[in-house]
Amino acid sequence: MASENVQVLFPVNVPVAFDYACPPQMRVQLGEFVFAPIGKQVKLGVVTGFVENDNTRSLKEIISVKATRALSLDMLQFIDWTARYNCVSAGLVLRMVMSSYKALDPSPMVTQFRLADIFRENLQDQSSKDKSVQVQAIEGLIKAQKLTPSRLLILDKGGPFPARASEIAQRAGVSAGVVRGFEKIGGLIAETLPVDAPFDVPNLNLTGLNLSDSQRRAAENLRLQVAKHDFNVSLLDGVTGSGKTEVYFEAVAEALKLSENPDGKLGEMSGGQALVLVPEIALTQAGMARFAKRFGVEPAPWHSGLGEAARRRVWREVQNGRARLVVGARSALYLPFPNLRLIVVDEEHDTSYKQEEGVIYNARDMAVVRAMIAKHSVILASATPSLESLVNARNGRYAHIILPERPGAITLPEIDLVDLKDHKPAKGDFLSDPLIKATQAVLAKGEQAMLYLNRRGYAPLIICQNCGEKLKSPDTDSWLVEHRATGRAVCHMTGFSMRMPTMCPNCKTEDSLTAIGPGVERVAEEAARHFPNARIEILSSDTAGGAEALRARMSRMERGEIDILIGTQMVVKGHNFPHLTFVGVVDGDLSLVGGDPRAGERTYQTLVQVAGRAGRADKPGRALIQTHQPEHEALAALAAGDREMFISAELAIREMLGLPPFGKLAAVILSGPDYKKTENLAKKFVSLAPRADGIEIHGPSEPPIGRLRGLFRRRILVQAETGVNLSQYMKNWRSRAKVPAKYKLHIDIDPQSFL
Numbered sequence: 001m002a003s004e005n006v007q008v009l010f011p012v013n014v015p016v017a018f019d020y021a022c023p024p025q026m027r028v029q030l031g032e033f034v035f036a037p038i039g040k041q042v043k044l045g046v047v048t049g050f051v052e053n054d055n056t057r058s059l060k061e062i063i064s065v066k067a068t069r070a071l072s073l074d075m076l077q078f079i080d081w082t083a084r085y086n087c088v089s090a091g092l093v094l095r096m097v098m099s100s101y102k103a104l105d106p107s108p109m110v111t112q113f114r115l116a117d118i119f120r121e122n123l124q125d126q127s128s129k130d131k132s133v134q135v136q137a138i139e140g141l142i143k144a145q146k147l148t149p150s151r152l153l154i155l156d157k158g159g160p161f162p163a164r165a166s167e168i169a170q171r172a173g174v175s176a177g178v179v180r181g182f183e184k185i186g187g188l189i190a191e192t193l194p195v196d197a198p199f200d201v202p203n204l205n206l207t208g209l210n211l212s213d214s215q216r217r218a219a220e221n222l223r224l225q226v227a228k229h230d231f232n233v234s235l236l237d238g239v240t241g242s243g244k245t246e247v248y249f250e251a252v253a254e255a256l257k258l259s260e261n262p263d264g265k266l267g268e269m270s271g272g273q274a275l276v277l278v279p280e281i282a283l284t285q286a287g288m289a290r291f292a293k294r295f296g297v298e299p300a301p302w303h304s305g306l307g308e309a310a311r312r313r314v315w316r317e318v319q320n321g322r323a324r325l326v327v328g329a330r331s332a333l334y335l336p337f338p339n340l341r342l343i344v345v346d347e348e349h350d351t352s353y354k355q356e357e358g359v360i361y362n363a364r365d366m367a368v369v370r371a372m373i374a375k376h377s378v379i380l381a382s383a384t385p386s387l388e389s390l391v392n393a394r395n396g397r398y399a400h401i402i403l404p405e406r407p408g409a410i411t412l413p414e415i416d417l418v419d420l421k422d423h424k425p426a427k428g429d430f431l432s433d434p435l436i437k438a439t440q441a442v443l444a445k446g447e448q449a450m451l452y453l454n455r456r457g458y459a460p461l462i463i464c465q466n467c468g469e470k471l472k473s474p475d476t477d478s479w480l481v482e483h484r485a486t487g488r489a490v491c492h493m494t495g496f497s498m499r500m501p502t503m504c505p506n507c508k509t510e511d512s513l514t515a516i517g518p519g520v521e522r523v524a525e526e527a528a529r530h531f532p533n534a535r536i537e538i539l540s541s542d543t544a545g546g547a548e549a550l551r552a553r554m555s556r557m558e559r560g561e562i563d564i565l566i567g568t569q570m571v572v573k574g575h576n577f578p579h580l581t582f583v584g585v586v587d588g589d590l591s592l593v594g595g596d597p598r599a600g601e602r603t604y605q606t607l608v609q610v611a612g613r614a615g616r617a618d619k620p621g622r623a624l625i626q627t628h629q630p631e632h633e634a635l636a637a638l639a640a641g642d643r644e645m646f647i648s649a650e651l652a653i654r655e656m657l658g659l660p661p662f663g664k665l666a667a668v669i670l671s672g673p674d675y676k677k678t679e680n681l682a683k684k685f686v687s688l689a690p691r692a693d694g695i696e697i698h699g700p701s702e703p704p705i706g707r708l709r710g711l712f713r714r715r716i717l718v719q720a721e722t723g724v725n726l727s728q729y730m731k732n733w734r735s736r737a738k739v740p741a742k743y744k745l746h747i748d749i750d751p752q753s754f755l
């Protein structure tokens with residue numbers, strides 16, 4: 001009798017699913033997790049299809065079905081789409097999806113303690129300051145001799161409850177025995193609870209801020225889009241500080257509210273899920289707190305810094321539909337939401353949505369794909385939308401929702417250029433007179449200034465004054481950067497670092513190494529000279545103490561405890577500093593260099609965003625940009641406050657050159673341990689390119705980073721007309737080539753980095 005064979009995809013680097021026979025008594029469904037033999041091992045994979053058993057092959061059998069919820073059909077399709085579009089194997093995409101194996105099992109259980117009702121009622125909603133007063137008041141409620149000082153400590157400091165005995169004991173500074181003793185007399189109640197606590201359900205009765213008229217119209221538009229229960233994309237295009245977050249909150253509320261699937265089936269998930277993607281460094285406590293305030297509960301967080309326990313908790317709760325609101329970095333897009341109704345991509349222009357390693361994908365573009373498959377809404381939000389999204393909005397493919405102003409009487413900062421040819425900083429300095437004077441003026445008013453320079457460390461180049469040697473990373477084509485705060489020379493490409501040498505490694509001259517150019521540490525040193533009484537701090541990814549210290553520094557800036565903040569791109573994203581009224585850009589030309597066709601766009605976006613930090617509360621803001629190229633279209637448009645001028649100039653160039661969004665790009669990066677062989681391999685690969693209309697191949701060429709971590713690199717750029725299926729073309733091409741062991745060939749569809 002003909003039966004069906006089962007196709008199983010494994011989370012490993014294989015492009016296709018393997019066929020298995022299904023034992024007679026076993027029932028398997030699409031999307032289920034199953035154990036099956038692969039080679040000598042037994043591995044967990046996912047059922048992706050069924051094929052007719054023609055009895056011509058003897059197949060191995062599936063061993064067992066894992067008792068857990070299956071992946072949805074949408075998710076299977078999304079895995080397949082991601083793999084095909086980005087020219088990677090489906091197995092690797094599945095590996096990205098299966099980011100926590102432990103999440104497939106139920107949460108472990110543990111004994112936890114909560115306060116007896118009598119205390120809970122009395123302590124509820126009291127700030128810790130009032131708690132001891134409350135505790136005194138309830139002393140009468142329990143026999144005095146039983147409420148010993150250590151038990152009082154449990155009431156006062158042991159929470160939040162429920163918690164494990166050890167956690168309560170640690171917070172209260174008592175022994176675990178005291179906790180158990182308190183339970184014996186009924187002060188604490190023991191319960192067996194899941195270690196991975198479920199997420200609280202968002203409170204949809206709460207409302208947001210009072211929106212301005214234009215905000216309300218935008219919010220209503222977005223809400224209606226979500227309520228369509230169908231695929232649609234909106235570009236929320238609002239100037240910095242216009243309240244985009246407040247506006248998309250209303251769409252999120254609508255998505256969470258939906259209680260039925262479009263087909264009317266009501267599963268055990270009784271509400272919609274929403275995902276808000278943000279750039280990883282914008283995932284701050286202050287940002288999360290805004291969600292908590294609006295929806296009454298902490299959203300489920302997802303980012304690369306989550307520990308194993310937090311990861312499995314979020315994954316499991318997302319998959320069973322109980323984590324309703326997730327705020328996360330790009331990889332949150334690959335969480336197995338069964339009932340997703342909305343994805344918001346905040347700061348959609350941000351380059352950090354592109355994953356550059358492993359599965360190379362752009363989360364912004366894949367968010368649109370996911371929504372298309374699962375038939376729901378996407379909101380792309382930005383003050384400086386990518387040209388791709390703008391063109392889609394202008395030709396009607398996306399709804400274009402515009403917020404032209406900041407709410408109330410708050411105005412956008414005025415932006416001026418400082419031509420460094422006319423205003424040369426003093427010898428060895430980097431701040432020009434106009435920048436210094438403007439900073440002085442805001443400090444005199446008791447307001448804050450920010451100096452922006454996207455260069456970590458003290459100086460980007462270390463050179464020997466005697467022989468001209470430049471200090472280079474040992475295995476990578478990248479200069480070592482002096483970090484004076486830590487006394488080290490650091491490679492920013494690979495993280496390699498060494499103690500800052502005192503003599504030149506080439507000519508061995510002592511004290512001959514000199515720092516060339518500015519980094520944030522050096523600008524801070526200079527600022528301390530110009531503004532001796534100011535409280536100056538640096539904000540960069542090198543800030544000692546990690547994420548915690550960074551957050552503390554941002555909070556100090558918010559509270560006005562810093563006068564001048566000197567920052568790298570860390571300061572650009574989504575922060576609100578109410579007392580900041582002046583932004584000085586030390587080097588407006590920095591991102592204009594290099595072979596990136598989007599360099600002008602990136603510069604424009606970054607400078608609008610950084611200037612947009614100024615004047616976000618009631619005081620007007622101002623920005624000055626130091627530049628050698630005031631005539632450059634991106635800078636001229638900034639100074640004129642005329643975005644359209646920049647966009648139309650940039651679009652005209654892109655159209656003429658057939659660059660995105662008027663054409664498609666793909667990059668091929670070949671790398672290997674031998675310089676010549678890598679070059680030959682790249683040439684050979686080009687010679688294998690299938691003939692096709694509308695395709696142009698450039699290269700191979702040596703990229704700016706010709707060697708990375710000891711491997712030599714070559715790049716090929718492929719340019720295609722918009723009608724070409726570039727992914728399919730690249731796949732065909734790739735299948736013609738054999739890549740020897742130790743050599744690698746990566747395909748990058750729509751590259752964002754050209755290094």
Ligand code: ADP
Nearest residue numbers: 209210211212240241242243244245246407576
């Ligand atoms: P964007 O995301 O567009 O930069 P945000 O949503 O972060 O803007 O809003 C900027 C600031 O303005 C925030 O502090 C926000 O709370 C405040 N804000 C926005 N809209 C309103 C409003 N209608 N009333 C009061 N404050 C508002």
